[in-house]
Amino acid sequence: MFDSSKEAKKLFECIIHPVKLDRFFNELWERKPLLIKRHIANYNDGWFSTAELDHILRQENIQYSVNLDITSYENGKRETHNPIGRAYAPVVWDYYQNGCSVRLLNPQTYSRRVWKLLAVLQEFFGSCAGANVYLTPPGTQGFAPHYDDIEAFILQLEGRKNWKLYSPKNESGTLPRFSSDNFSEEEIGEPILNIVLDAGDLLYFPRGTIHQATALEDTHSLHITVSCFQKNSWYDFFEKLMPRALQIAFEEDLELRKGLPTDYLHHTGVVNSDKESPERQFIMGKVEKLMTSIMKHAPVDAAFDQMGRQFVHDSLPPVLSESEKSCSIHGTGERWDSQRQQVTSMVEIEPDTMIKIIRKGAVRLVMEMDQVHVYHTLENLRYYHGTEPQYVDIPIDAAPAVEFLIHSYPEYVPVDSLPLDDIQLKIDIVTALYEKGLILTQEPLDPIYEEGVDENEAPM
Numbered sequence: 133m134f135d136s137s138k139e140a141k142k143l144f145e146c147i148i149h150p151v152k153l154d155r156f157f158n159e160l161w162e163r164k165p166l167l168i169k170r171h172i173a174n175y176n177d178g179w180f181s182t183a184e185l186d187h188i189l190r191q192e193n194i195q196y197s198v199n200l201d202i203t204s205y206e207n208g209k210r211e212t213h214n215p216i217g218r219a220y221a222p223v224v225w226d227y228y229q230n231g232c233s234v235r236l237l238n239p240q241t242y243s244r245r246v247w248k249l250l251a252v253l254q255e256f257f258g259s260c261a262g263a264n265v266y267l268t269p270p271g272t273q274g275f276a277p278h279y280d281d282i283e284a285f286i287l288q289l290e291g292r293k294n295w296k297l298y299s300p301k302n303e304s305g306t307l308p309r310f311s312s313d314n315f316s317e318e319e320i321g322e323p324i325l326n327i328v329l330d331a332g333d334l335l336y337f338p339r340g341t342i343h344q345a346t347a348l349e350d351t352h353s354l355h356i357t358v359s360c361f362q363k364n365s366w367y368d369f370f371e372k373l374m375p376r377a378l379q380i381a382f383e384e385d386l387e388l389r390k391g392l393p394t395d396y397l398h399h400t401g402v403v404n405s406d407k408e409s410p411e412r413q414f415i416m417g418k419v420e421k422l423m424t425s426i427m428k429h430a431p432v433d434a435a436f437d438q439m440g441r442q443f444v445h446d447s448l449p450p451v452l453s454e455s456e457k458s459c460s461i462h463g464t465g466e467r468w469d470s471q472r473q474q475v476t477s478m479v480e481i482e483p484d485t486m487i488k489i490i491r492k493g494a495v496r497l498v499m500e501m502d503q504v505h506v507y508h509t510l511e512n513l514r515y516y517h518g519t520e521p522q523y524v525d526i527p528i529d530a531a532p533a534v535e536f537l538i539h540s541y542p543e544y545v546p547v548d549s550l551p552l553d554d555i556q557l558k559i560d561i562v563t564a565l566y567e568k569g570l571i572l573t574q575e576p577l578d579p580i581y582e583e584g585v586d587e588n589e590a591p592m
Contacts (some may be wrong), residue, residue: 233274295328440507485567524568
């Protein structure tokens with residue numbers, strides 16, 4: 133039975149093989165780089181290629197600065213050479229021949245294989261997974277030393293590249309929330325890692341790791357950088373939690389609504405920070421007590437739901453197999469029969485229909501302002517925030533049915549087993565989710581009417 137969580141774990145294990153998951157997360161994740169030299173040139177084959185880049189440039193409307201960058205870094209100077217408008221293949225290759233690097237910014241929009249890679253990994257990380265593809269001419273460098281705000285997995289696809297990694301310059305550069313400006317060579321010191329990636333190799337480094345890379349003189353380099361955990365820290369969680377916690381505490385705790393002491397300005401602030409007066413001690417104690425009260429009112433699960441809502445909005449839609457399409461709204465149901473000149477193949481959800489949600493990470497049940505929304509990824513586009521957050525409204529009393537489906541995954545369950553009293557409500561809720569693409573049936577639904585029988589003549 134297909135389980136999207138297990139598929140995601142298996143894929144990530146394959147990416148970091150032979151390193152085990154426990155070692156990776158206990159010793160390396162967010163701590164230090166990992167280099168895997170595989171000596172298997174085709175290990176990363178299939179994700180992307182220079183030939184596929186050429187095909188995309190010729191078949192798709194790739195726009196400079198939106199989908200693609202032309203860059204160079206020479207004599208300490210980083211330049212972007214983007215014209216305005218569409219990036220036509222001959223022009224891009226002319227830049228490449230003149231020593232410029234090519235960066236494809238959203239390959240998942242045009243490459244089904246990259247889309248599949250990221251759509252699966254995002255479920256493992258519980259975080260949006262992104263990617264850029266970098267093509268570098270022999271003996272050149274396209275970018276200045278810098279650090280990024282993402283966890284980076286470098287999959288070397290073709291050729292060879294010399295990577296140099298450097299420690300953060302200070303504590304604030306460790307696990308930063310935003311990427312850096314460019315650094316000069318004088319600012320970054322000596323590298324902590326200086327290695328060559330060959331095709332098939334992997335390099336991981338945490339956000340905040342300063343890096344630069346140069347293709348070797350005798351070959352071009354093509355790699356894909358898979359990224360995750362952008363703005364997915366405890367800080368980002370508390371940023372959602374604290375405003376609501378303060379609002380709830382204000383409504384429920386009279387002490388927060390009382391006025392400040394009339395003399396508080398005489399005992400607080402930088403000018404009074406070294407004083408040990410009884411008045412200052414009273415004020416500091418009061419602040420500590422109120423902070424404790426605020427945290428007691430913190431809606432922790434609601435804040436995590438908002439993180440989940442953000443994740444669903446950030447995510448790619450799932451890549452469905454043909455068998456999944458045949459068991460969902462994506463490939464079955466009503467259609468126009470040109471020969472008979474009428475709509476045929478009507479299907480209905482029945483009490484004994486076996487169902488499950490389409491992916492564990494594709495939906496999030498969220499209570500907002502006394503309403504229940506089922507946020508989902510199915511109508512997201514293949515580029516970041518291509519649509520507004522998509523959701524299905526359901527009645528509050530139907531929420532247990534959605535919870536049941538989420539907790540039952542990956543097992544199929546009959547519609548009649550949903551924890552609701554009314555069978556029609558069960559069917560209505562499942563139908564609403566099915567028609568938005570969120571439900572898979574165990575078997576393709578049978579058309580209501582026999583083929584060749586006019587609907588108006590079918591027995592009641």
